[in-house]
Amino acid sequence: DAMVIQNPRYQVTQFGKPVTLSCSQTLNHNVMYWYQQKSSQAPKLLFHYYDKDFNNEADTPDNFQSRRPNTSFCFLDIRSPGLGDAAMYLCATSNPGGNVNEQYFGPGTRLTVT
C-alpha cells in the first residue's frame, strides 16, 4: 500500500544533542511537509518542500533544518534540541492540483528531550 513512513516512531535525545528524524513516502507526491504538534494543540507547520523548493515558515526556529535528497525522502534535523522541542513531529505529503489539496500524514515521531 502507498504510504508515508516515519522513523523512528519514538526518539529520545539529550538536551543539545543533534537529532535527525526521517520521512519517506511511496505516494510519489510533490510536496512534503514537517509539522510539530504539542499536546492538545493543532499541528504547527515548520516548513515544506515543493519538489526541491524549500519553504520555511517565518516563525520556525533556526534550530530546525530540513533536507530532501529525492522525491521519496525528507529529513528533519534539530541541531540543538531544547526541552521545549519535545513534541510529536509529523510528516505529511500532498499532490496539489484541482479543487482539493489533501495532505496525508505519517504515523509521527514522538521526540523526548532529557
Place this chain on the structure above:
Amino acid sequence: QKEVEQNSGPLSVPEGAIASLNCTYSDRGSQSFFWYRQYSGKSPELIMFIYSNGDKEDGRFTAQLNKASQYVSLLIRDSQPSDSATYLCAFFSGNTGKLIFGQGTTLQVKP
C-alpha cells in the same frame, strides 16, 4: 479572530447517537475543507474532504459545507466508542498555500 474556530469540547454523546462537530473559518477564499480524526498519541487521519456547498456522505460520516456562512460541519451517525477521538477541521488557504488547522474538538462516545 482565529482563522479556524472549533469548540474544544469535550463533546459527549451516547453510543448510537448522532455526533455533530462544527467549524467556522475566516478566509472566504478557501476552496477545500478537511476533517481529520486523531486518536490520542497518534497522527491525524483524513476522513473527509469537501469543496462544494452542500452535503457529502461517506458511510456514517457526512460533511456539510456552507461557504456563505463560512462553516463546515461533520456529522457522525450511529456513533461508536471507537469514534472517540479529537477531530481536526482544516481548510486549504489559497492565499498561503497551507493547510490551516483548528484546535480540534474532542469527542467522547459513551457505551
